[in-house]
Amino acid sequence: MKKYLTSESVTEGHPDKLADQISDAILDVYLRKDFKSRVACETLITKDNIIVAGEITSSAQVDIEQIVKKVVNNVGYNNPDYGFDINNCEIRVFIQKQSPDISQGVNAIKLTAIGAGDQGLMYGYATNETDEYMPLPIVLAHKLTKQLMLIRKSKKLAYLRPDGKSQVTVEYKNNKPSKINNIVVAAQHNPKIDINQLRADIIKNVIQPVIPQKMFTSNIKYFINTTGRFVFGGPAADTGLTGRKIIIDTYGGAGRHGGGCFSGKDPSKVDRSASYGARWVAKNIVAAGLADKIEIQLAYSIGKAQPLSINIDTFNTAKLADEKIIKIINKVFDLRPGMLIKELDLLRPIYQPTAKYGHFGRDDLDLPWEKLNKLNSINSLLSR
Numbered sequence: 001m002k003k004y005l006t007s008e009s010v011t012e013g014h015p016d017k018l019a020d021q022i023s024d025a026i027l028d029v030y031l032r033k034d035f036k037s038r039v040a041c042e043t044l045i046t047k048d049n050i051i052v053a054g055e056i057t058s059s060a061q062v063d064i065e066q067i068v069k070k071v072v073n074n075v076g077y078n079n080p081d082y083g084f085d086i087n088n089c090e091i092r093v094f095i096q097k098q099s100p101d102i103s104q105g106v107n108a109i110k111l112t113a114i115g116a117g118d119q120g121l122m123y124g125y126a127t128n129e130t131d132e133y134m135p136l137p138i139v140l141a142h143k144l145t146k147q148l149m150l151i152r153k154s155k156k157l158a159y160l161r162p163d164g165k166s167q168v169t170v171e172y173k174n175n176k177p178s179k180i181n182n183i184v185v186a187a188q189h190n191p192k193i194d195i196n197q198l199r200a201d202i203i204k205n206v207i208q209p210v211i212p213q214k215m216f217t218s219n220i221k222y223f224i225n226t227t228g229r230f231v232f233g234g235p236a237a238d239t240g241l242t243g244r245k246i247i248i249d250t251y252g253g254a255g256r257h258g259g260g261c262f263s264g265k266d267p268s269k270v271d272r273s274a275s276y277g278a279r280w281v282a283k284n285i286v287a288a289g290l291a292d293k294i295e296i297q298l299a300y301s302i303g304k305a306q307p308l309s310i311n312i313d314t315f316n317t318a319k320l321a322d323e324k325i326i327k328i329i330n331k332v333f334d335l336r337p338g339m340l341i342k343e344l345d346l347l348r349p350i351y352q353p354t355a356k357y358g359h360f361g362r363d364d365l366d367l368p369w370e371k372l373n374k375l376n377s378i379n380s381l382l383s384r
């Protein structure tokens with residue numbers, strides 16, 4: 001039976017992703033200056049306006065406006081022709097301290113006693129269908145938008161502008177990727193470029209370098225700037241907000257999502273730390289050969305350290321009973337927030353790069369939740 005999975009990605013110049021990068025850049029600076037900082041930072045971007053709001057408790061003094069300007073300038077919104085120019089933006093900051101009702105549950109002296117910063121459900125997912133232990137459609141979608149960015153910044157296609165999107169549909173047979181059905185790319189551009197030239201350039205310079213040769217067939221359908229024009233883009237055309245691209249951030253629709261976003265949150269928030277922890281568990285379980293793919297659900301209550309529940313779905317690919325896999329998880333992984341923070345070393349300024357092109361399966365970043373460092377522990381339990 002044929003099955004299909006479609007995943008999308010957006011460039012760093014997409015308004016929502018720009019907002020994510022600002023929120024995480026602010027988080028990184030606070031953690032760099034005071035690793036005990038409690039940060040919950042939201043960014044809203046619209047034409048000529050950037051608003052930063054949230055709750056931050058820290059000993060650090062941080063110039064948020066300068067952080068905002070640096071992020072937006074690095075992305076490339078510094079030209080009035082683009083409709084959004086950081087040099088002509090009003091930046092407003094509305095920050096208050098974290099609620100004391102929350103802080104009393106997460107400010108424990110011992111890491112083992114730190115409670116979850118909120119209630120909620122968090123998911124982790126891994127599959128052995130790619131080297132990244134990620135679903136192929138989201139891997140390719142991210143590579144396309146990253147390549148689009150690199151081509152733009154290298155000036156090889158000088159008419160490109162910061163906003164852009166990609167989408168990839170993969171056909172599966174027997175639960176394995178079989179072929180690519182279609183590829184969608186939307187690239188913001190200078191109005192003077194001919195659309196046929198743009199489409200040819202995107203296929204040659206963006207799509208062909210990314211798609212694996214074994215999956216590159218003449219039957220792939222391309223949908224490139226399908227309206228024929230993408231000049232008006234970025235925050236001038238679309239309001240951006242932190243946390244609106246959560247499926248792009250994770251598994252591209254292959255796995256479920258608990259609902260909470262990652263960006264702008266310090267790791268005391270289990271939306272972030274427990275989602276990273278769940279991915280870490282899932283990847284090690286699949287790499288150890290216990291299942292071809294697995295989804296892990298964790299549930300937490302505010303102020304409580306231990307997860308309320310751990311549930312798994314191996315999609316009928318497990319080599320052991322689910323109950324035995326859960327026992328292995330409980331013995332090998334400590335999923336209390338404080339211990340995840342310690343084990344994964346999460347109080348470091350490592351978050352801004354994750355705010356573009358996904359938080360998982362990154363071979364260009366040294367992310368602690370991507371490490372396969374529990375295989376020996378898992379295998380030792382299997383040999384008993």
